[in-house]
Amino acid sequence: MKYEPFRLERYFAEYEFSINRQLSSSDCESISLNTLFDLLDYEEKKEFMNMTFGYTESSGSIRLREEIANLYSGFTPDEIFVAAPEECIYLTLNSLFEKGDRIVVLSPIYQSLVEIPRAAGCEVVMWPLLNREGNWEIDIDFLKKTIREKPVRAILLNFPHNPTGFMPSSEDYRELVDIARKNNIFIFSDEMYWLLEHDYREPLPSMCTVYEDSVSLFGMSKSFGLPGLRIGWIATKKKDLYSKVAHLKDYTTICSSAPSEHLARIALRHRDFFIGRSRDIIRSNIDYAVGVFEDLENILEWNEPSGSSVAFPAFKGNIRASDVSRDLVKGHDLLMLPGKLFDYDDRYFRLGLGRKNFKDALYAFKKYLESRYG
Ligand SMILES: Cc1ncc(COP(=O)(O)O)c(C=O)c1O
Incomplete structure (x- = not known):
């Protein structure tokens, strides 16, 4: 295997x-489903009951992508691509990486974020989160040193982070983006736990809205509590990456499930x-x-x-x-x-x-x- x-x-x-x-x-x-139904007005219920079970657009139905694009300032539906979250990781990382690419991955990390680049033949540098007396921190100096040693092609991030719940400060987040921009490094940003910042924290801006050379991942599984829909998406301004992901999805699921897309759109409206x-x-x-x-x-x-x-x-x-x-x-x-x-x-x-x-x-x-x- x-x-x-x-x-x-x-x-x-x-x-x-x-x-x-x-x-x-x-x-x-x-x-x-009953609870969800209670949220809907008459028109939404009617629309739901009239839903059909045909194939949908491979990149996600336009109405769903319109709803998703509202989450990202400056984004349009054709910069959103829908697939199951884990599938998004699979499609995107396989589209991004080639043998010999040197990449930095936050550690610990959800395993597919490191396993897929490794299997593609990347040189993977694990970037450990630090635990200082019960508080998690990122080590920006470690990142700078790694980049000085040898060029880095991409950084793989996940904030808020699974499994630690860590989020960097806005200053560290901005510095990370500055470092990536200066060194021409692509960022893959897994934001599956976005909008679940704890009370005293402002949500971080989605990476794709602050750094053009990046892709952000989000979906219905964690923050919305709807993992069984199997609906997630990537948001990116990188047209070449978008086409590669679309190309590859024709060999995984072709398109997402029509009822799931419909329910995801409703849930987003009631976010x-x-x-x-x-x-x-x-x-x-x-x-x-x-x-x-x-x-x-x-x-x-x-x-x-x-x-x-x-x-x-x-x-x-x-x-x-x-x-x-x-x-x-x-x-x-x-x-x-x-x-x-x-x-x-x-x-x-x-x-x-x-x-x-x-x-x-x-x-x-x-x-x-x-x-x-x-
Ligand atoms: C950080 C992270 N990314 C991606 C995923 C994949 O999400 P899903 O299981 O909905 O495909 C998970 C699931 O646990 C996760 O924790």
């Missing part, structure tokens, strides 16, 4: 649907409801988690997230997250993702803060830790 197994997705494939209490889901709570709801759930879960981590301060280390629906805390001492997660799935009906699945230190584990039953899962986790390590 050209690609290494996707550790996290294989782990989920094994346990996600047999374990009831999820500690590490990255998506936000979903809603029923304040969806995003507000997700943020409320996350805020309440973070408050609860902080309390639990205070109670268990001898065992657990809280690492502050500044956005997204995830956080990446750690165990103290010799406790290994992979041992704990094995124990949890075996006898405690709890699913937790150890840092190892992100090719990272085994003290760390991911928390998923977007689900309504997170508190129940965390409470059970607390009881387990108290009895085992307390």
